[in-house]
Amino acid sequence: MATDPTEKPAANPDDVVFMRRALELAHAAEAAGEVPVGAVIVRDGVIIGEGSNRPISTRDPTAHAEMVALRAAAAASESYRLTGTTLYVTLEPCAMCAGAMVHARVERLVYAAADPRAGAAGSVFNVVRNPALNHRMDVVAGVLGDECGVLLRNFFVARRG
Numbered sequence: 001m002a003t004d005p006t007e008k009p010a011a012n013p014d015d016v017v018f019m020r021r022a023l024e025l026a027h028a029a030e031a032a033g034e035v036p037v038g039a040v041i042v043r044d045g046v047i048i049g050e051g052s053n054r055p056i057s058t059r060d061p062t063a064h065a066e067m068v069a070l071r072a073a074a075a076a077s078e079s080y081r082l083t084g085t086t087l088y089v090t091l092e093p094c095a096m097c098a099g100a101m102v103h104a105r106v107e108r109l110v111y112a113a114a115d116p117r118a119g120a121a122g123s124v125f126n127v128v129r130n131p132a133l134n135h136r137m138d139v140v141a142g143v144l145g146d147e148c149g150v151l152l153r154n155f156f157v158a159r160r161g
Helices: 013-031 064-077 095-104 144-161
Strands: 038-043 045-052 085-091 106-111 138-141
Touching: 013 038, 013 045, 013 064, 013 085, 013 106, 013 144, 038 064, 045 064, 064 085, 064 095, 064 106, 085 095, 138 144
Parallel strands: 085 106, 106 138
Antiparallel strands: 038 045, 038 085
């Protein structure tokens, strides 16, 4: 893990592969009337949890894609500690999701589109790299960022129109 909070780890070739799966999940969320965000959690090159946004359909404010994926990965691992994992998500996590990732000890976060209004991985807050917390993770931003950003923008334009 990078020790300098300003150091930017590089993306690797698998990042695009797993972000594509997260993008598929984002499209599924959109088809279900949810904000199009998808997430996958990978350990040793294998997806161990995935999720798409579901707060509207489940009437659960915590059912963000990352939270759904974290719950699935924890169940598959039979542990709430998700050491050695990478979480891929199409939108920069909010403070709730970032805090859950810290508690789960996710090793690496890869996100696509930045969230300038609520992002907690460097845009508004930096929960995932905060030196006051007992765990920090490497962060790679912008993998398929343009594609995921267009999906989100188009979704909100259509809802307002």
